[in-house]
Amino acid sequence: MSENEDLDPALLRHLRDVPPASDAVREAHISAALDEISPSQTSSGRRTRVLGGVAAAVMLTLGGVTIAQRQNENERGPLTGTVTTTVPKGGADCKEELPDAGKDTTERQETEHNGTRYALLFRDDAIDVYRAVEPCDLVGTLSYGDAMVERDKESSLPNPTHRCSYSTELVARFKDAADGDPYDLVVVQTDDGLSVEFDDDCVSSIDTISLP
Amino acid sequence: MTHDELLLRRAQRGDQKAVDSILRQHYDIVRAVCHRIVINSDDADDATQMALIAIVRALPSFDGRSKFSTWVYRIATNAALDEVRRIRRRAIPHDEQTFSGLPVADASGAVDAQLAVSAALSKVPEEFRVVLVLRHIADLEYDEIAVILDIPVGTVRSRLSRGRSQLSEILGNPDSPSERQTKETGGPP
Numbered sequence: 001m002s003e004n005e006d007l008d009p010a011l012l013r014h015l016r017d018v019p020p021a022s023d024a025v026r027e028a029h030i031s032a033a034l035d036e037i038s039p040s041q042t043s044s045g046r047r048t049r050v051l052g053g054v055a056a057a058v059m060l061t062l063g064g065v066t067i068a069q070r071q072n073e074n075e076r077g078p079l080t081g082t083v084t085t086t087v088p089k090g091g092a093d094c095k096e097e098l099p100d101a102g103k104d105t106t107e108r109q110e111t112e113h114n115g116t117r118y119a120l121l122f123r124d125d126a127i128d129v130y131r132a133v134e135p136c137d138l139v140g141t142l143s144y145g146d147a148m149v150e151r152d153k154e155s156s157l158p159n160p161t162h163r164c165s166y167s168t169e170l171v172a173r174f175k176d177a178a179d180g181d182p183y184d185l186v187v188v189q190t191d192d193g194l195s196v197e198f199d200d201d202c203v204s205s206i207d208t209i210s211l212p
Numbered sequence: 213m214t215h216d217e218l219l220l221r222r223a224q225r226g227d228q229k230a231v232d233s234i235l236r237q238h239y240d241i242v243r244a245v246c247h248r249i250v251i252n253s254d255d256a257d258d259a260t261q262m263a264l265i266a267i268v269r270a271l272p273s274f275d276g277r278s279k280f281s282t283w284v285y286r287i288a289t290n291a292a293l294d295e296v297r298r299i300r301r302r303a304i305p306h307d308e309q310t311f312s313g314l315p316v317a318d319a320s321g322a323v324d325a326q327l328a329v330s331a332a333l334s335k336v337p338e339e340f341r342v343v344l345v346l347r348h349i350a351d352l353e354y355d356e357i358a359v360i361l362d363i364p365v366g367t368v369r370s371r372l373s374r375g376r377s378q379l380s381e382i383l384g385n386p387d388s389p390s391e392r393q394t395k396e397t398g399g400p401p
Contacts, residue, residue, distance in 0.1 A: 007376055014329040016349055018244040030235045033264035037226055177222060
């Protein structure tokens with residue numbers, strides 16, 4: 001960038017120093033843009049995304065326990081199941097210590113197990129689970145990328161109409177894809193931790209972790 | 213396939229999580245480009261919003277012939293220029309519309325300086341200002357700017373040179389009408 005030498009460094013610094021947008025403005029901008037592919041709410045449907053967009057993520061973080069209906073992202077119409085998310089009031093104590101949600105991680109969710117809060121950070125093909133209170137450490141990772149690739153190879157197509165029911169607590173529902181169509185996935189609580197599963201496969205778990 | 217390429221591919225297929233991630237990756241620079249071209253804060257936020265919406269709408273048609281970031285800057289630049297044209301149509305007196313919404317001076321003077329640069333930038337003709345922004349804020353090379361603005365590289369070079377000269381002149385000459393305007397508008401008495 002030698003050409004920048006023609007511009008006074010202080011001037012260049014001030015030129016680049018655009019005051020950052022407030023979180024509210026940023027989230028509103030991104031949420032409105034995302035509505036272009038999937039309206040977050042309609043006046044008639046009152047549909048709300050779960051782990052599908054910013055507005056829902058903010059609501060989940062700030063609004064405490066929420067019951068929401070997930071919206072189908074591929075215009076197949078809203079799914080019928082409801083999701084109860086466990087979000088303790090007050091937010092994560094480790095918010096600053098956890099990895100930046102704006103880069104590798106696109107969504108954040110919280111759950112509680114044996115009285116301890118955990119933050120689930122969703123990234124490509126995996127979910128990192130951190131303690132949401134001190135010492136804010138990484139407890140484990142739920143990986144599902146390979147499972148999607150295997151299903152792609154087997155031509156085991158996602159079945160959007162088939163949903164499992166869960167006897168344990170459903171922590172989150174989300175979509176992700178390898179190279180083919182996106183799969184519906186869930187994170188559920190188990191007796192000793194968390195499990196990630198295909199939402200149309202009511203038999204097996206893709207990956208599990210134990211929580212302390 | 214790199215992580216970014218995979219993310220883009222998923223976004224183009226309508227994966228909302230991937231689109232969200234891409235918007236967040238580029239939000240600050242899109243906003244900075246809009247703010248430095250449009251100047252007025254509220255209008256620049258409108259331009260930012262329109263740019264993000266345009267990016268989402270056009271994602272499926274991105275063909276990879278240019279770098280993705282260049283494509284994003286092109287959309288941001290067009291959204292900002294559209295907003296500038298809308299402002300002109302509103303026919304609000306220049307000083308009133310240009311500086312509303314900018315921060316007031318603080319004790320450190322940092323905001324004063326930032327305000328002065330904003331005011332000076334607003335005095336630089338639009339065609340030069342856009343090139344300045346794409347070069348010095350978006351860090352684009354001349355040929356990338358040429359592609360975005362659909363002008364020859366030589367024109368980019370000359371506009372950049374003249375834009376730099378004008379900006380420095382406005383900021384460096386306290387007796388110039390432009391500088392007096394800057395002080396009258398942005399600073400305390």
